[in-house]
Amino acid sequence: MTTTTNRQPIGGRTLGLCFLLALSAFINYVDRGSLSVAAPLLKGELHLTAAQLGNLLGAFFLTYTAMMVFTGWMVDRFHVGWLLAGGLVVWSLATVATGLVSGFIGLLCFRMLLGAGEAEAFPAYGKILAQHVAEEHRGVANAMIITGMSLGPAVGTLICGSLMAAYGWRPAFIVLGLGSLLWLVPWLRWMPQAAETSERTVCPASFKDILGRRAFWGTGIGQFCSQYPFYLLILWLPFYLVSERHFSMTQMARETATFFFVYAAGAPLIAWIADSFIRRGTSANVIRKSSMVIGHLVVVGGVLGLAGASAGTTIWWLIIMAAGYGFVGPNLLVFAQTLAGPAVAGRWTGLQNTLGNLVGLVVGPLTGLVVDRTGHFWWPFVLAAAFMVLGGLSWVLLTGPLTRMNWPGETRDSNQSPSPAPTPGS
Numbered sequence: 001m002t003t004t005t006n007r008q009p010i011g012g013r014t015l016g017l018c019f020l021l022a023l024s025a026f027i028n029y030v031d032r033g034s035l036s037v038a039a040p041l042l043k044g045e046l047h048l049t050a051a052q053l054g055n056l057l058g059a060f061f062l063t064y065t066a067m068m069v070f071t072g073w074m075v076d077r078f079h080v081g082w083l084l085a086g087g088l089v090v091w092s093l094a095t096v097a098t099g100l101v102s103g104f105i106g107l108l109c110f111r112m113l114l115g116a117g118e119a120e121a122f123p124a125y126g127k128i129l130a131q132h133v134a135e136e137h138r139g140v141a142n143a144m145i146i147t148g149m150s151l152g153p154a155v156g157t158l159i160c161g162s163l164m165a166a167y168g169w170r171p172a173f174i175v176l177g178l179g180s181l182l183w184l185v186p187w188l189r190w191m192p193q194a195a196e197t198s199e200r201t202v203c204p205a206s207f208k209d210i211l212g213r214r215a216f217w218g219t220g221i222g223q224f225c226s227q228y229p230f231y232l233l234i235l236w237l238p239f240y241l242v243s244e245r246h247f248s249m250t251q252m253a254r255e256t257a258t259f260f261f262v263y264a265a266g267a268p269l270i271a272w273i274a275d276s277f278i279r280r281g282t283s284a285n286v287i288r289k290s291s292m293v294i295g296h297l298v299v300v301g302g303v304l305g306l307a308g309a310s311a312g313t314t315i316w317w318l319i320i321m322a323a324g325y326g327f328v329g330p331n332l333l334v335f336a337q338t339l340a341g342p343a344v345a346g347r348w349t350g351l352q353n354t355l356g357n358l359v360g361l362v363v364g365p366l367t368g369l370v371v372d373r374t375g376h377f378w379w380p381f382v383l384a385a386a387f388m389v390l391g392g393l394s395w396v397l398l399t400g401p402l403t404r405m406n407w408p409g410e411t412r413d414s415n416q417s418p419s420p421a422p423t424p425g426s
Helices: 012-046 050-077 080-098 104-118 121-132 135-167 169-190 197-201 207-211 214-243 249-279 284-307 314-328 331-340 345-357 359-374 378-398
Strands: none
Touching: 012 050, 012 080, 012 104, 012 121, 012 135, 012 169, 012 214, 012 249, 050 080, 050 104, 050 121, 050 214, 050 345, 050 359, 080 104, 080 121, 080 169, 121 135, 121 331, 121 345, 135 169, 135 214, 135 249, 135 284, 135 331, 207 345, 214 249, 214 284, 214 314, 214 331, 214 345, 214 359, 214 378, 249 284, 249 314, 284 314, 284 331, 284 378, 314 331, 331 345, 345 359, 359 378
């Protein structure tokens, strides 16, 4: 079906803005994933069981999910650029502090502070992209963030794994945290300027309005289920490869990084192809949901293959999983941005991420408990595949048509079309 919408190429200013958001996502996931890389060393140094290690890894999600609703409300009400900058400062300093403390309680507290700081990121991304990027370019824009998010664990695993093997885990955290603060220099010059007062302070939908939409529950449940295998890898892959496959720290770092590099390379390419179909007039609903179906099926195959893989074949199943997530990842927030519209994108994204990231509270402790009881990772991988099937069904069936919602408090311009990205220093 051909549409009469005026399709324009994505502008250089918008690409520059997306690059900075992707860079912050890169930093976000380097800092978030660093403790998982250190897990084999921490377990021995602090004499932790797998269940205790799971609780430490999962503590991040207590504050991350608890703060997400609040940060979603904040980005719809206040200057989203300054809020994102403040969040980065908090999570960077928490990373530095992690390298300075000793003992389980200190690590637990700063892990939770890290989660509170990082809770600002994705509601801010959703708000900024909904305001400044048109629907036919949102696949690529979100894929750039996914690329940054994927390169974070990939590069972080390689660098942190090598540093920790040579010097221990503490110096790596201090260097990562201080280096993260450098992002503020370009951001303070290029960040989006404040919106008009009426749009910044008045949101046409309450949290109750959003929670009352079936489409929201489709995206929230879908994100929860779809992220289960991904967070299983984020939290447990390094430990799994070292403890069960008997890899060295260097081998572990190389195979873990491969998954994230493939994901980072595939996501923008797949998103660009999807966006090109939309620009030619194909229904966004058809393209986005088809991508979800393909991606979920491929990830399920990769997870089940990984459950029975030998040390020599692990890498190939990880590559298959990464290819599948290349279809899924860019669409997780595209659904929120399209359904909510610019004025409600922050709240919707915050709520969706709250529900979706509750999986982090589950996968860390549950996997540790199962591994302690069974002595292997077979059941955790099978469970992850089951969640992925449920996620695919939720995105396709429960969400309903992918069209922008009409809100009860909406004025004519409160959910207006995306505005151009800002010029530097304007």
